[in-house]
Amino acid sequence: MPLHVPPAPAPALRSVLTALSSPTAVREARTPSLRAAQGPVSPDVPLPVHELDHAATEPAPATGAATKLIGWRFLIRCGERAVAAAETMLTPDGWAFSHFCEGPYIASAERALRHAEAMPQSYQPRLLSVPELYMLTLWLHGDRGTDAASGPLAPTDILVPLAPAPPGITAHRPHRAADLLPVLTHRLTPAPLLGSPA
Structure with missing residues (x-):
């Protein structure tokens, strides 16, 4: 089924179009692949980027884990x-x-989006970042009509870790959020300190 890609805020899209059309308009340099691009380039597939609020995942609430929108x-x-x-x-x-930016996450995101398009259920695609684990996932949100800037990570939502994934987590393997969140929470929880000398 087709993905329901949410529309990006108009100012966000305009800022990207300006950066692409006028390299001097932004301080950020173009990446090597953009400088080497043969032909016109254009923005496509806007995805809201959310960050996992790992403090709210202990234990993972039945209603979903809290996230915050950090960009598009x-x-x-x-x-x-x-x-x-x-x-x-x-x-x-x-x-x-x-x-x-460029690198392995670009091809990995494209691959994950293609696989999501072939799933029997339709989703709203988002990105979920777990910066403490250097992890980025394609978040397939089940409520397609919700505002892409809000909404918790529901237990039935699907998370697809993008490559490179952290050790022990397989990239491109879809997980229900309820199954993957405990693994992430365990990794994000500091190990208890051993007893101090008396």
């Missing part, structure tokens, strides 16, 4: 393939361009 990421296409991504962030003045 656009895949940047040249022809049929994504060559980079552009990130935007929320500032006191509204949405603004943050930076361009």
